[in-house]
Amino acid sequence: MATLEQPKYTKADFESANDVRWCPGCGDYAILSAVQSVMPTLGIPKEKFVFVSGIGCSSRFPHYMNCYGFHTIHGRALTVASGVKSINPDLSVWVVTGDGDGLSIGGNHTMHAIRRNQDLKILLFNNKIYGLTKGQYSPTSELGKKTKSTPMGSIDNPINPVSLAIASGATFVARTIDKNVKHMMEIFKEAAAHKGTAFIEIYQNCLIFNDNAFVDYTEKEVKDDHSVYLTSGKPLVYGKESDKAIKLNGFSAQSTGAKNGDLKNALIHDPTVKDKALAYVLGQMGVENPELPVAFGVLRKVEEPTYQDRLLDQEKQALSKKPNASIEDILNAGDTWVVS
Amino acid sequence: MAVTEDKHKNIEALEEATIRFAGDSGDGMQLTGGQFTNATAIVGNDLSTLPDYPAEIRAPAGSLAGVSGFQIHFSSKEIYTPGDILDVLVAMNPAALKANLKDLKPGGMLIVNTNAFNETNLKKVNYTSNPLEDAALQSKYKVFGIEISRLTQLALEGSSLSAKHVDRTKNLFALGLMCWLYTRPMEKTIEWLNQKFKDKPDILDANLKVLKAGYHFGETTEVFISSYKIDQAKIKPGKYRNITGNEATVLGLIAASKKAGITPLLGSYPITPASDILHELAKYKQFGFRTFQAEDEIAAIGVALGASFAGGLGITTTSGPGVCLKSEFINLAIKTELPLVICDIQRGGPSTGLPTKTEQSDLLQAMFGRNGDSPIPIVSASTPGDCFEAVFEAVRIAIKYMTPVFFLSDGYIANGSEPWEIPDANKLPNIEVKFRKEKEGFSSYLRDEKTLARPWAIPGTPGLEHVLTGIETEVTTGKINYDPANHDAMVKIRAKKIENIENDIPDIKPVFGGEKGDLLILGWGSTYGSICAATELLIASGHKVANAHLRYLNPFPKNLGAFLKNYKKVLIPEINMGQMNMLIRAKYLVDSQGLNIVAGKPLKVNSITEAAESLLK
Numbered sequence: 032m033a034t035l036e037q038p039k040y041t042k043a044d045f046e047s048a049n050d051v052r053w054c055p056g057c058g059d060y061a062i063l064s065a066v067q068s069v070m071p072t073l074g075i076p077k078e079k080f081v082f083v084s085g086i087g088c089s090s091r092f093p094h095y096m097n098c099y100g101f102h103t104i105h106g107r108a109l110t111v112a113s114g115v116k117s118i119n120p121d122l123s124v125w126v127v128t129g130d131g132d133g134l135s136i137g138g139n140h141t142m143h144a145i146r147r148n149q150d151l152k153i154l155l156f157n158n159k160i161y162g163l164t165k166g167q168y169s170p171t172s173e174l175g176k177k178t179k180s181t182p183m184g185s186i187d188n189p190i191n192p193v194s195l196a197i198a199s200g201a202t203f204v205a206r207t208i209d210k211n212v213k214h215m216m217e218i219f220k221e222a223a224a225h226k227g228t229a230f231i232e233i234y235q236n237c238l239i240f241n242d243n244a245f246v247d248y249t250e251k252e253v254k255d256d257h258s259v260y261l262t263s264g265k266p267l268v269y270g271k272e273s274d275k276a277i278k279l280n281g282f283s284a285q286s287t288g289a290k291n292g293d294l295k296n297a298l299i300h301d302p303t304v305k306d307k308a309l310a311y312v313l314g315q316m317g318v319e320n321p322e323l324p325v326a327f328g329v330l331r332k333v334e335e336p337t338y339q340d341r342l343l344d345q346e347k348q349a350l351s352k353k354p355n356a357s358i359e360d361i362l363n364a365g366d367t368w369v370v371s
Numbered sequence: 372m373a374v375t376e377d378k379h380k381n382i383e384a385l386e387e388a389t390i391r392f393a394g395d396s397g398d399g400m401q402l403t404g405g406q407f408t409n410a411t412a413i414v415g416n417d418l419s420t421l422p423d424y425p426a427e428i429r430a431p432a433g434s435l436a437g438v439s440g441f442q443i444h445f446s447s448k449e450i451y452t453p454g455d456i457l458d459v460l461v462a463m464n465p466a467a468l469k470a471n472l473k474d475l476k477p478g479g480m481l482i483v484n485t486n487a488f489n490e491t492n493l494k495k496v497n498y499t500s501n502p503l504e505d506a507a508l509q510s511k512y513k514v515f516g517i518e519i520s521r522l523t524q525l526a527l528e529g530s531s532l533s534a535k536h537v538d539r540t541k542n543l544f545a546l547g548l549m550c551w552l553y554t555r556p557m558e559k560t561i562e563w564l565n566q567k568f569k570d571k572p573d574i575l576d577a578n579l580k581v582l583k584a585g586y587h588f589g590e591t592t593e594v595f596i597s598s599y600k601i602d603q604a605k606i607k608p609g610k611y612r613n614i615t616g617n618e619a620t621v622l623g624l625i626a627a628s629k630k631a632g633i634t635p636l637l638g639s640y641p642i643t644p645a646s647d648i649l650h651e652l653a654k655y656k657q658f659g660f661r662t663f664q665a666e667d668e669i670a671a672i673g674v675a676l677g678a679s680f681a682g683g684l685g686i687t688t689t690s691g692p693g694v695c696l697k698s699e700f701i702n703l704a705i706k707t708e709l710p711l712v713i714c715d716i717q718r719g720g721p722s723t724g725l726p727t728k729t730e731q732s733d734l735l736q737a738m739f740g741r742n743g744d745s746p747i748p749i750v751s752a753s754t755p756g757d758c759f760e761a762v763f764e765a766v767r768i769a770i771k772y773m774t775p776v777f778f779l780s781d782g783y784i785a786n787g788s789e790p791w792e793i794p795d796a797n798k799l800p801n802i803e804v805k806f807r808k809e810k811e812g813f814s815s816y817l818r819d820e821k822t823l824a825r826p827w828a829i830p831g832t833p834g835l836e837h838v839l840t841g842i843e844t845e846v847t848t849g850k851i852n853y854d855p856a857n858h859d860a861m862v863k864i865r866a867k868k869i870e871n872i873e874n875d876i877p878d879i880k881p882v883f884g885g886e887k888g889d890l891l892i893l894g895w896g897s898t899y900g901s902i903c904a905a906t907e908l909l910i911a912s913g914h915k916v917a918n919a920h921l922r923y924l925n926p927f928p929k930n931l932g933a934f935l936k937n938y939k940k941v942l943i944p945e946i947n948m949g950q951m952n953m954l955i956r957a958k959y960l961v962d963s964q965g966l967n968i969v970a971g972k973p974l975k976v977n978s979i980t981e982a983a984e985s986l987l988k
């Protein structure tokens with residue numbers, strides 16, 4: 032897409048003049064900065080980016096980008112984004128949502144946008160809490176979580192965002208974390224290059240209402256034992272000493288020793304496997320079975336026609352069958368008669 | 372098949388007739404009625420139809436809940452309604468008789484399929500004895516008991532079709548018979564059958580045989596003393612087709628989007644009685660018409676609004692329950708000032724209500740059913756054919772004023788049909804779309820001085836990057852702003868912008884009757900036909916009565932207040948509890964009176980004449 036005449040952008044070109052109003056120290060700042068840093072590298076004219084959001088702390092995002100944006104209503108960003116992209120498939124449409132916006136009130140649209148393979152980049156900021164409404168539990172809050180609305184602890188089972196995305200047939204699913212800016216940027220670039228729905232769960236710390244929700248993956252002392260970073264074609268090795276690996280045992284992942292570089296049984300990562308089962312197993316690790324590390328990186332990446340491809344294809348077919356259709360023809364269709 | 376009139380024994384000329392075909396929902400009554408309508412249109416009669424079908428897809432066979440009907444009123448004069456009272460009732464089973472007999476006029480013709488009047492069927496609808504043997508029935512109506520099922524079987528003796536398939540063709544016997552009785556040509560039906568069953572020669576053959584058998588039965592038996600003819604109506608010269616309201620809505624949307632030159636996108640979720648618009652529009656991909664069957668009503672309007680943001684024409688179609696779900700998005704469209712057309716094909720409410728029956732009870736929902744002060748233009752259609760022009764207007768206003776617009780139709784005009792003069796596509800007005808291009812002086816809410824519309828700057832345009840939001844924004848910059856004075860100003864600007872549209876719509880004037888008088892009958896929407904017919908009758912009996920019909924429900928025509936004061940009394944008939952009446956009384960302090968019958972059916976002409984006469988006393 033990049034042409035010679037294309038203006039060279041810098042990060043500053045994507046920063047809006049509006050004051051950023053998230054709480055100081057909020058994980059959202061790092062995500063914003065990572066997105067703004069990636070935009071100039073994508074070779075896409077600035078006016079072709081559109082950021083669509085719903086309601087919540089994360090959904091203020093479009094106001095802080097110097098791009099076209101639509102800050103819509105709670106849970107519905109994906110519907111608006113689907114409409115934008117279906118009228119002008121040439122645009123690069125990014126959706127910013129959160130665990131409440133995208134999985135609670137807007138859960139239905141998440142499933143359906145994904146199954147249609149809408150060509151949208153979905154950034155789901157998961158802070159496991161409602162921030163904007165000041166601290167109620169969210170659909171990703173863990174069982175037993177005490178919040179303002181669950182004084183005795185939550186009795187709802189949480190949902191794992193990537194599980195939902197994979198089950199819905201997402202063609203690109205990844206997980207990253209606010210504290211690892213370099214990783215976020217890599218994932219955003221890869222998502223931008225993907226044709227079809229790219230679903231990215233971003234662990235984001237809400238220091239006001241749910242601080243330290245992700246310390247296991249950010250604190251120097253412990254993070255290496257609790258996270259495994261996925262690289263296509265590489266074994267799943269982790270641990271402070273790179274002394275552990277993930278192997279498959281039937282339909283489950285297991286941790287195994289990888290001492291002395293013994294990687295005989297280690298799973299080699301391949302996100303392009305069509306079958307969803309493997310990505311699903313990786314997505315569950317550490318979330319639904321806490322003894323394993325959480326997987327960061329691209330869980331699934333397969334190629335399929337996008338909704339927009341299919342839409343335009345049908346339009347072309349219809350046009351080739353009836354190339355010269357005019358309003359006159361359709362007004363005068365069917366049985367007609369003349370009164371004189 | 373050549374059907375010539377000389378085969379008719381004795382032809383009596385009539386001015387008009389109203390016929391209802393009624394049977395089980397599996398009996399093909401809608402199809403029979405539809406084909407009879409086409410034949411009637413070809414003859415050149417004016418006509419109006421009223422399909423009436425059950426809400427259940429397949430209610431138990433032979434039950435009252437499963438009765439499906441199709442009514443047609445046709446005439447050599449101009450007519451406005453599908454008729455209050457039936458001249459002929461064709462009843463295919465006891466349930467159809469029970470459900471419909473009350474609408475047959477005394478002395479009217481009752482044609483029944485006697486084979487269906489067996490013990491089982493009679494029991495299903497609690498007839499303890501066969502009503503056809505009832506002397507009172509025989510003396511009150513002209514009863515024609517015909518063995519339609521058996522005659523159908525006889526016509527197909529030796530056919531390879533199963534007994535079930537044979538029985539399914541009996542509606543064509545009834546159609547053939549009625550075509551003979553009212554001297555309608557069958558060529559179009561034959562053509563249609565040929566097309567429909569071109570790959571199933573045995574079914575085609577059976578259908579044609581039974582259709583002709585019905586016709587010949589009328590001709591050769593002595594059952595009917597005469598047949599009838601109804602001369603061509605003197606309708607305005609032009610080229611016509613028969614059209615339903617939903618079909619006209621589809622054509623209006625396509626024509627308007629072509630005239631605007633932008634890509635239309637319909638976001639819709641299936642709902643009765645609006646789904647046909649989605650089905651039809653999905654067939655016009657060669658016009659670049661994009662249809663999106665969404666996961667729910669909310670998503671449907673969401674994609675439409677996204678489409679408008681990106682420079683397309685966003686449209687959503689639904690009925691009342693769907694509007695409930697869409698209201699938050701309608702408000703976002705009002706706040707972000709994007710064009711959007713919301714087609715509400717009203718049905719009986721509240722809640723699920725009467726999905727297949729008609730009502731005009733979403734007016735106040737359209738007007739006020741949202742949080743905050745949220746003004747929105749409303750355009751309504753008054754007849755099936757009028758849907759074309761009304762929805763075209765909705766598109767024009769949406770684009771010109773950068774606003775969502777409600778288009779109100781209802782189940783009656785959506786499914787009812789009438790002859791429609793095909794408009795000349797070249798004479799349709801252009802709808803000007805002004806996408807903002809210049810960077811210089813751009814501000815997302817800097818308004819056009821005349822229309823107060825904000826600029827439409829679409830993604831992909833360099834230098835006009837901006838963010839729209841549902842949060843209150845500053846008067847010109849469109850930046851988030853919580854200042855009290857700014858909010859007050861914005862609320863008033865939004866109201867003013869919609870009020871201003873009154874300068875861009877025609878004045879109201881009487882349809883029938885004079886500019887002054889004793890009584891004005893004011894209507895809107897699908898009551899048009901009944902009100903016109905009633906007004907003509909009242910004028911003919913010497914009353915100083917006029918009627919006027921509103922297309923624009925928000926804002927109202929500029930002269931409406933003064934116009935109302937030219938009449939001593941105002942009557943507002945509505946198929947709701949007085950919603951328009953409330954708006955008129957509130958806005959103009961006029962002591963208007965309502966006529967409110969909310970029975971899921973069009974208003975009857977005589978209900979209106981009676982109400983008018985009691986006011987005129």
Ligand code: SF4
Binds near residue numbers: 052057088163240
């Ligand atoms: S409430 Fe939490 S998520 Fe919201 S801005 Fe503050 S820190 Fe960030």
